[in-house]
Amino acid sequence: MESQVMTNPEDISKLYRELSLFPSLTRADVGPVITSQYGGKYSNIYTEWSQRDLERSENVKFCRQYIVFHDDKSVVYSGPSGNCTEIKGELLSKDSPSGDMKAVVRESNIKGEDKQFLEIWSKNIKVKSINLTALKKHGKVYEDDQFGCLVWSHSETHLLYVAERKRLKAQSFFQSVSPESCSLADEEEGVKMGKEEETTKGEQFVFYEDWGETLVSKSSPVLCVLDIEGSNVSVLEGVPDNISPGQAFWAPSDTGVVFVGWWHEPFRLGLKYSPNRRSSLFYVDLTGGQCEQLSSGSSAVCSPKLSPDQCRIIYLECAVYGPHQQCSRLCMYDWYTKRTSVVVDVVKRPREDGFAGIYSSSLSPLCWSADSQRILVSCPQGSRKDLLLVETTTGSVTSLTSKSPGGSWSLLTIERDLMVVSWSSPNCPPSLRVGFLPLCGSSEEVDWVMLEESQTQPDIDWQILNFTPPPEQDNSQYPGLDFDALLLKPKDVKEGVKLPLIVTPHGGPHSVIVADWLLSSSVLCRMGFAILLVNYRGSIGYGQDSILSLPGNVGTQDVKDVQFAVESVLRGGAFDEQKVAVAGGSHGGFVACHLIGQYPEFYKACVARNPVINLASMIGSTDIPDWCMVEAGYNYSTDCLPDPAVWEQMLNMSPIKHVRQVKTPVLLTLGEDDKRVPPKQGIEYYRALKALQVPVRLLWYPGNNHSLSKVDAESDGFMNIALWMTQHLSL
Numbered sequence: 153m154e155s156q157v158m159t160n161p162e163d164i165s166k167l168y169r170e171l172s173l174f175p176s177l178t179r180a181d182v183g184p185v186i187t188s189q190y191g192g193k194y195s196n197i198y199t200e201w202s203q204r205d206l207e208r209s210e211n212v213k214f215c216r217q218y219i220v221f222h223d224d225k226s227v228v229y230s231g232p233s234g235n236c237t238e239i240k241g242e243l244l245s246k247d248s249p250s251g252d253m254k255a256v257v258r259e260s261n262i263k264g265e266d267k268q269f270l271e272i273w274s275k276n277i278k279v280k281s282i283n284l285t286a287l288k289k290h291g292k293v294y295e296d297d298q299f300g301c302l303v304w305s306h307s308e309t310h311l312l313y314v315a316e317r318k319r320l321k322a323q324s325f326f327q328s329v330s331p332e333s334c335s336l337a338d339e340e341e342g343v344k345m346g347k348e349e350e351t352t353k354g355e356q357f358v359f360y361e362d363w364g365e366t367l368v369s370k371s372s373p374v375l376c377v378l379d380i381e382g383s384n385v386s387v388l389e390g391v392p393d394n395i396s397p398g399q400a401f402w403a404p405s406d407t408g409v410v411f412v413g414w415w416h417e418p419f420r421l422g423l424k425y426s427p428n429r430r431s432s433l434f435y436v437d438l439t440g441g442q443c444e445q446l447s448s449g450s451s452a453v454c455s456p457k458l459s460p461d462q463c464r465i466i467y468l469e470c471a472v473y474g475p476h477q478q479c480s481r482l483c484m485y486d487w488y489t490k491r492t493s494v495v496v497d498v499v500k501r502p503r504e505d506g507f508a509g510i511y512s513s514s515l516s517p518l519c520w521s522a523d524s525q526r527i528l529v530s531c532p533q534g535s536r537k538d539l540l541l542v543e544t545t546t547g548s549v550t551s552l553t554s555k556s557p558g559g560s561w562s563l564l565t566i567e568r569d570l571m572v573v574s575w576s577s578p579n580c581p582p583s584l585r586v587g588f589l590p591l592c593g594s595s596e597e598v599d600w601v602m603l604e605e606s607q608t609q610p611d612i613d614w615q616i617l618n619f620t621p622p623p624e625q626d627n628s629q630y631p632g633l634d635f636d637a638l639l640l641k642p643k644d645v646k647e648g649v650k651l652p653l654i655v656t657p658h659g660g661p662h663s664v665i666v667a668d669w670l671l672s673s674s675v676l677c678r679m680g681f682a683i684l685l686v687n688y689r690g691s692i693g694y695g696q697d698s699i700l701s702l703p704g705n706v707g708t709q710d711v712k713d714v715q716f717a718v719e720s721v722l723r724g725g726a727f728d729e730q731k732v733a734v735a736g737g738s739h740g741g742f743v744a745c746h747l748i749g750q751y752p753e754f755y756k757a758c759v760a761r762n763p764v765i766n767l768a769s770m771i772g773s774t775d776i777p778d779w780c781m782v783e784a785g786y787n788y789s790t791d792c793l794p795d796p797a798v799w800e801q802m803l804n805m806s807p808i809k810h811v812r813q814v815k816t817p818v819l820l821t822l823g824e825d826d827k828r829v830p831p832k833q834g835i836e837y838y839r840a841l842k843a844l845q846v847p848v849r850l851l852w853y854p855g856n857n858h859s860l861s862k863v864d865a866e867s868d869g870f871m872n873i874a875l876w877m878t879q880h881l882s883l
């Protein structure tokens with residue numbers, strides 16, 4: 153049969169290079185309203201983007217500003233107000249509320265040593281540059297999305313951030329103190345600060361727990377406040393010892409600080425992609441150091457945001473343990489009445505109007521309407537990502553985008569009702585749009601104005617397919633659930649050509665593939681492959697029942713859903729059933745390895761990135777052991793000790809159980825530093841396949857974690873995957 157797939161490595165890398173140029177939006181801030189001399193009102197919009205630089209093997213961050221003239225209801229004129237500028241060394245940055253100042257936490261290498269500085273900029277002057285490293289009040293500043301923050305007080309006199317708790321310098325019992333033992337730079341700093349650094353003996357090799365995948369070396373966060381005038385940093389007291397604080401902001405009138413506190417006793421569990429950790433909202437009073445718990449303490453909370461009128465805090469809440477990502481509750485705490493209400497509850501099944509619940513672990517930095525009555529949330533609704541508008545008084549939810557072109561709408565910010573969003577779809581890289589929020593009660597559509605257009609890929613066709621599992625595969629506890637898949641295919645297919653198909657189950661398993669711009673899928677599609685991305689039952693965005701239907705059924709329900717979707721698509725006749733491959737990462741790798749074990753004749757090539765291979769052997773080494781038990785159908789508690797019956801069940805549900813049947817050549821891509829699915833999982837499969845003489849190739853990426861997303865690992869991984877497919881599908 154004729155093939156139209158690109159097979160030459162030079163051509164493939166050229167195509168990858170071309171499509172990897174499209175940047176993605178990571179942040180937007182709306183500046184204050186300025187009135188021009190002619191009476192027109194405008195605001196500057198600051199945006200940050202991220203782009204792969206293949207030459208430098210790194211992701212580069214750059215900014216671009218836009219000017220938006222408006223009349224508070226609609227955009228009158230807009231355009232860029234300059235070119236792009238690369239940003240280097242900035243860990244965090246934030247404009248002051250008035251827009252007059254800017255704070256930056258910067259990392260800089262001085263004479264071979266990494267130092268952190270807190271800078272204050274005013275107009276065109278850097279008025280302060282405080283060497284946080286030399287101050288030695290705390291360890292490194294947290295720049296992550298989990299704990300990290302940099303927040304101006306309402307008065308613009310103080311800054312709040314999170315850093316690692318200071319540790320005493322550990323020394324050996326046998327180390328004689330010599331001038332060479334401390335660096336010249338340290339000494340100079342010590343002298344300048346007028347103090348010797350305190351040291352401790354016998355603590356050199358003490359183990360410090362961390363918060364797991366992507367949060368390694370983050371162990372004991374503390375809240376820090378800079379008094380700008382006096383350049384004085386203090387570590388806030390009053391946070392309970394068993395709590396790790398983060399996501400902090402200033403309370404109304406700057407009387408104290410509100411934060412999310414995660415319990416870290418009896419031990420820490422990984423937090424990345426795991427918003428189901430016991431946590432609460434807290435308030436610590438600045439004067440007395442008293443700490444008050446503002447939410448129940450029996451749930452998991454995140455992403456609190458204060459309303460513009462400083463009267464209410466909105467936040468997300470879900471259950472502790474259970475599936476890692478679930479349908480969230482949107483809750484509201486009234487600062488003055490101290491009462492909490494549930495604004496939007498968990499949704500079991502999608503409603504008639506299409507609303508399927510809130511699936512998010514972070515609200516956008518600003519999400520309130522100007523009248524402090526409404527909230528904007530962008531989150532998956534089935535295979536789309538929509539912008540939802542929530543009325544806080546009634547809890548009513550309407551979609552601002554469900555009637556707009558399908559794809560993915562992500563809210564970057566909303567300020568004085570001007571929304572800034574990123575929109576993309578499988579054939580269109582991210583574009584930047586702005587629009588005003590319709591007035592309360594109005595059913596007007598948003599008039600989106602494009603600030604930065606992107607290049608549609610006319611050669612890529614995509615659609616969302618819906619599947620109803622056959623009766624024998626219905627879930628008796630959660631009957632009647634269906635699921636979706638995204639299908640990408642090349643637009644122009646020559647007469648008589650049947651397309652090779654790459655099947656991709658997502659990871660999680662409680663995550664989802666939305667109709668977003670997906671680099672590797674778009675390159676594979678442009679090469680001539682069709683790609684089927686399956687949101688099997690258990691994915692988020694389809695109601696809580698769908699999520700709950702999967703734990704205890706992994707390795708069967710998810711696997712059968714994917715196989716059902718593939719066979720249904722193949723029945724259409726457009727694809728070559730002899731050229732079907734499967735690729736997935738993490739739990740998607742688990743499903744992929746199950747598929748080649750359970751359907752040994754079906755798949756001609758398999759790729760697995762950091763796959764879960766054996767739940768029983770993984771539970772002792774992953775940063776989220778609870779995940780293994782929950783997905784195998786058990787409840788988890790921190791005092792769970794090994795139980796042979798549970799281990800047997802975990803083994804029986806794992807891909808390794810079916811390895812003897814495997815015939816498909818397997819490419820494994822593993823991250824040396826993966827704390828989530830330790831690379832030993834992949835090695836376990838590699839050894840079994842080698843013993844069985846099944847073709848297997850293992851790529852080992854040092855310095856990479858679970859996502860294998862460093863630019864060199866990702867691009868090398870992509871090329872190897874593409875060539876593995878062309879080789880083993882005999883293209």
Ligand SMILES: CSCC[C@H](NC=O)C(=O)N[C@@H](C)C(=O)O
Nearest residue numbers: 425659660737738739774779828
């Ligand atoms: C113990 S590993 C669990 C699988 C993992 N889930 C959460 O981290 C997973 O599948 N991750 C997905 C999101 C991925 O890395 O693609």
